[in-house]
Amino acid sequence: MKRWIVTGMLYGMLTLGVALTLFPLLWMLSVSLMPAMEATRMPPRLFPEAVTFEHYRALFTQLDLARYLANSAGLAAAITLVSLLLNSMAGYAFAKFRFGGRDRLFNLLLAAMVIPGQVAMLPLFLMLKEMGLVNTYGGVIVPSLASIFGIFLIRQYAQSIPDSLLDAARIDGAGEWRIYWSLVVPLCKPILVTLAIFTFMGAWNDFMWPLIILTDSDLYTLPVALANLLGEHVQDTELMMAGAVLTLLPVMLVFLCLQKYYLNGLILGSVKE
């Protein structure tokens, strides 16, 4: 086949693929800017006749969206900070310390990744009920304090830190904590950024656990609030689209700004050993 035919076909497929991929997202944005009822006219419109921000205003003034936004942002930030610290400490230790049963313990953790999270949810709910953590922010955070995947990712990266560097610091009299904090953490910065993005997005997008543990609508995260609104405002298409846009905006921005870290980390996380 001629080279220009192949090139044309490739770009044709790419254009089609990108169009199909982006269409739902762009249409969501477009509909969110339409006046009420415009989205239920036939034939469907691709662009609003007159752009309006009334639905965004309504979300904040009538539906308390700022509260859900703050809940989601606060919870995702807290989970990210705590789990980043705990996972990086453990990942570093699994990579660089020697202790009895280290590899067996690590393999056990890896094997446990096939256990679906849903298995743990029923007893976890009962446990947290005993601890008074049902319907609290703490209840949302607790299962995400540390993650096996996070430990795995840090370990993969930390293995490349030369032992001689760490030993030199020890000979200089640096304590283990000091070595971790002022040597290992700066060296691991790229993977820490990656893990921070993964964790933040995972926490932001998480649906099932917040749905289970939160009963008071004041504490709802955005996805739970949105699912709830979807039941009540099923006819208000434009309003729901505006809510969806606001839910997606933060994660999209994080991804577009930090995609290099995100995609590289994804590849690192998928390479075994």
Next chain:
Amino acid sequence: MTFVHPYRHSGMSEPRARVNPAFWFVAPALVPIVLFFFVPVAAALVLSFTDFDIYALGDPANLRFIGLDNYFRLLRDPVFWLALKNTLYFVGLGGPLSVMVSLGAALVVNHRLVRLKGVFRSLLFLPVVTTLVAVAVVWRYLYHPRYGFLNYALGWVGIEPIDWLGDPDWAMPAIILMAIWKNFGFNMIIFIAGLQSIPTRLYEAATLDGADAWRQFRHITLPLLAPTFLFVTVVTMIGYFQLFAEPYVMTQGGPANSTLSVALLMYQEGFRWWNMGYAAATAFVLFACILAGTVLQLTLRRPAP
């Protein structure tokens, strides 16, 4: 597990018995993982042998051990079999389709004649980072029988409107289509990395030998991509077995339970009706399916030594 100090220098006596510093680095992460994951998983197994229900939730004295009764009940429950069938439908059709779309996208994006690979890669990846509930809002609208864009577009080629989410035959395919759209970018990235690790000289040699594009794909790309393939299919399968949010938000498991998944059934039994013993048994059957599927893939497709 024992923690032994690794830096015990010969001739130097320790001032006092010290715990290996590794302990202090590992424990803060392991304690919550054990407490809030391993313990609940073990407890779920115990729970599945009890008749824990709303009365036991009020007063644990109402709890009784009933052995394997929950599992026997599951075997006789037509709703469970339907949920299992639906889940296998989603995994069995949606999984391979997702992987194929991912591979196709990876091959095109990674083709040597394509410029701006990074831009295409990022744009195609975008749905992966989206919040499922938010994209479900727009997909529900796309699937709307009267105002939805999908039926409108199908109208151009003369296809009658389909009630995507309201027709028991179409609801699961509709959810599969949305899941492929949302997920294919993830595996695409993994495949691109796999493709880039194949040495180009293999293709050069094959071209010299006169092998066409298809034979290069069949005899170089596919065999060398086998480890990537194994990883991608196992991870996709594990994820797809846990189908929950899609039917929860799009269809609530309907119509006529045609999109009820095992995880959704567990949620409904456990957290709506508080039949937690029964729900725990459901969760364990899901786990068993995932385990069986993983072991099967790993043994069938492990490369011969």
